Amino acid sequence: MDFIGKTSDGGSASRAGNDLERELLRRISSGDRDAFRDLYLRYHRRLARFLTRLTHRYEDAEEVINDTLWIVWQRAGEFRDASRVSTWIMGIAYRRALKLIRRAQTHARAMSLEVLDAEPVARDAIEATLEREVLERHLARLPLEQRLVLEFTYYLDHSCEEVAEIMECPVNTVKTRMFHARRKLRILLSEDPAAGRSP
Amino acid sequence: MSEDLDVGACDSEAARLLPWYATGRLGAAESERVGRHLEHCGICRADLAHEQAVRSALRADGTIEYAPQAGLAKTLARINELGREPDAAAGAPPAAAARRAGTTRWLAAAVVVQAVGLGLLGSALYARHSPPAGEYETLSAPAGAAAGPRVRTVFDPSMPLGELRGLLATHSLVIVDGPSDAGALTLAATRPTDPGALLAGLRADRRVLFAEPTGRDPGGAR
Numbered sequence A: 001m002d003f004i005g006k007t008s009d010g011g012s013a014s015r016a017g018n019d020l021e022r023e024l025l026r027r028i029s030s031g032d033r034d035a036f037r038d039l040y041l042r043y044h045r046r047l048a049r050f051l052t053r054l055t056h057r058y059e060d061a062e063e064v065i066n067d068t069l070w071i072v073w074q075r076a077g078e079f080r081d082a083s084r085v086s087t088w089i090m091g092i093a094y095r096r097a098l099k100l101i102r103r104a105q106t107h108a109r110a111m112s113l114e115v116l117d118a119e120p121v122a123r124d125a126i127e128a129t130l131e132r133e134v135l136e137r138h139l140a141r142l143p144l145e146q147r148l149v150l151e152f153t154y155y156l157d158h159s160c161e162e163v164a165e166i167m168e169c170p171v172n173t174v175k176t177r178m179f180h181a182r183r184k185l186r187i188l189l190s191e192d193p194a195a196g197r198s199p
Numbered sequence B: 001m002s003e004d005l006d007v008g009a010c011d012s013e014a015a016r017l018l019p020w021y022a023t024g025r026l027g028a029a030e031s032e033r034v035g036r037h038l039e040h041c042g043i044c045r046a047d048l049a050h051e052q053a054v055r056s057a058l059r060a061d062g063t064i065e066y067a068p069q070a071g072l073a074k075t076l077a078r079i080n081e082l083g084r085e086p087d088a089a090a091g092a093p094p095a096a097a098a099r100r101a102g103t104t105r106w107l108a109a110a111v112v113v114q115a116v117g118l119g120l121l122g123s124a125l126y127a128r129h130s131p132p133a134g135e136y137e138t139l140s141a142p143a144g145a146a147a148g149p150r151v152r153t154v155f156d157p158s159m160p161l162g163e164l165r166g167l168l169a170t171h172s173l174v175i176v177d178g179p180s181d182a183g184a185l186t187l188a189a190t191r192p193t194d195p196g197a198l199l200a201g202l203r204a205d206r207r208v209l210f211a212e213p214t215g216r217d218p219g220g221a222r
């Protein structure tokens, strides 16, 4: 019995996307800038919002995107078909983002901690429906690794195994992080009057 | 807090797979297993509905549109300056033009980090070989001081200097030039080495963002 209906689309659409991206990588590895432009735009769209959510600053998100795609340009020839292209690229983006976030945290600690609580709340005031705004505020309070598992799964549609590959950890760790992320998020939402009733 | 808030009230393995069931990213066998579990587990049905709500909220389109063109232009400028050029003979890469246009601001932070770092170490990292106490070559080390191949590199800006030094020592490399506008350092091997093996070794290191042979003499008109 299928409880999902039409929201699930993991299969053929993503396979076609992967074939297209593999072809783009092949062209990039021979120096094709048009192919690079296509891939850049695809991944900018995919990464910008999620990375901005993560780093709190679009400038930082863009730095991660640019570094990531530049590394992709350098290493396109090293891509192995064992992975999906998006998993490979997301792994690069993940490591770049972690570095940037750790650098920012070190910096923030050195400068005193004022940034930590103020920013996530203020940031998206114009952007969203109430629901998403509330969700994002609480997401920001999850431990980084848990939050990333949630983003990779729900926002970027990666399978559990792909998330494990991106984050270079066992599949079971992904499941456990997701479990804790869900539980913590559930508690945060239930304590927030702005979140209304849980659906 | 009502009791259905307690995620994990169901300890079936299927409960841990719900998020990927919700996204349609489970394999056929697992998907079927979760589907069967849902038929008789009310807790998981409620959890699934909640997860779907979280997912749609997360994916809801905002009103902010991100403009990728500026970032794309920066990255292409970076490629023009540093990128391997498989067909370099056909049409000279407009590196100088990119520099003039100030399009390399993207690496400002990296360059500052590297410049500060290198400054702190003074000339210690520059073209030092055979550690006889305190004897340093200058930046313009005489040709022949470094007998091996030369490479242009960009390192991860967050890489601590101690690691950079270790990496240079591992590969018997010294810095002979840089950082350039784009944060590139030109390195030379202090002994004859197979350039291919050297590049492969550098590229295998995640802290190395870029490593290419120097096409021509560094500083030469390119």
Ligand SMILES: [Zn+2]
Pocket: B010, B011, B012, B014, B015, B037, B041, B042, B043, B044, B045
């Ligand atoms: Zn259950």
